[in-house]
Amino acid sequence: MTSVSSKPEYAIEAIGLEKTYRASGKLPAKRALNGIDLKIRTGSIFGLLGPNGAGKSTFINILSGLVTKSGGTARIWGHDIDTEGRAARSSIGVVPQEINMDPFFTPFESVELQSGFYGVPKSERRTDEILAAVGLADKRDAYVRQLSGGMKRRLMVAKALVHAPPVLILDEPTAGVDVELRRSLWEYVLELNKAGTTIILTTHYLEEAQELCDEIGIINNGEVIACEPTAQLLKRLDHKTLVIEPAEAVTVIPEALKDYECKLRPDGTLAITFRSSETGFGRVMETVRAAGISIADLATEEPDLEDVFVSMTSSANAAA
Structure with a gap:
């Protein structure tokens, strides 16, 4: 579980964040983010929603260091992603939408390898603890290729937690997951949140966002068109x-x-x-x-x- 002695008011701050992808071949330049201003409170479960192509993935990829922004600033756990890049990336764990892992590794080996990437000393690794927490203790030594789609999703969550990040981004974490696995996954996520981890969730299952999230931001055409507590957002439709x-x-x-x-x-x-x-x-x-x-x-x-x-x-x- 995440334990942080000094917590900033906002886990994520984006100010005027912009991204324009260059023209490539016959494809014209595309403006993916159009000056996004977004503040996500520490300790919250925040829903980041939007239609396909709205800019959600670009926003997440900028935070995780996979995409270079065109303008604006962003901070993760108080660390500027430009001037304190290493500290910023160490403060975030990302569970991507695409399942990407070596099928010939075991879950134990996958988590251990990820721990090494983040420089976690062997004496401080919690591989078995994390695998047990996500319900993969009994699959510890099975090959990844033998896991079901839902179990692979759980393993993705485990890999994102190896460095105990105070901020966890879940990008469509329950896509293709059956009802039982989905329920147990959310139980664990809620436990993480109670222990202090800030959760950022993108999902097309809007009933999940409504039930779980304290606050919801909606992105459309690269702009934030709403960012409010969930209860307040639901009152927008006066009928x-x-x-x-x-x-x-x-x-x-x-x-x-x-x-x-x-x-x-x-x-x-x-x-x-x-x-x-x-x-x-x-x-x-x-x-x-x-x-x-x-x-x-x-x-x-x-x-x-x-x-x-x-x-x-x-x-x-x-x-x-």
Whole structure:
């Protein structure tokens, strides 16, 4: 587990971060990051979301030293990636999206080799402890090629932890992982976070981000279009949906409900969407009763992170 005596306020700080990839062959120059400003609080679980090609991978690769930025500054755990590059890279562990490891090594050998790359003395290595923590103790001496996709993902996490980094970036860590392995992986990640590790998560499973993350940043077209606590972000969509199961079948939407966004669903329920800031729940219910609809059951649906994500990225693309 990560133990840090002196913690900065922000684990990651990016100010005006830019990246333009040069033209190559028939491909024109591409501006991947357009002056990103982003601060990720120490000790948080931060969700970094965005559609494909939004700039997430470029941002992560700049932090990890794989891509050279075109402009701006970035600090990891208080260390500038330009002037304190070694200290900055030692403060971060990255679990990349692509599985990349030697199939003829064992998990033990893979983790030991990674420890050597980071200069961890043999007396300070925690290889068996880390393998046990990610559920690979029983596969310690198996060949990597014999591991399932989910186990390989776990091994990628283990390799990122060899130098006990205070910041851990997980880039699509549960892609291709079954439900049981996904659950156990998140349990371990939450343990790391409780011990002080700052977690940065990119994922296309938005329900995971909504459940796990304290704060979420959304990148689109190389720009940060939102960065807020998760609960606050979910309030951006000012609507609720009242789902009514009529006591008697409804085949036509009553005229009294035409002022609302009202749909008849295939299961026979009536879904009424309204702006909660303009119309109260009681007023909608009064309108339903005035329409002569008897209610057998009802429920409400709140916008989720997927709704917010689609709304914000769609509007940003339309504006562009």
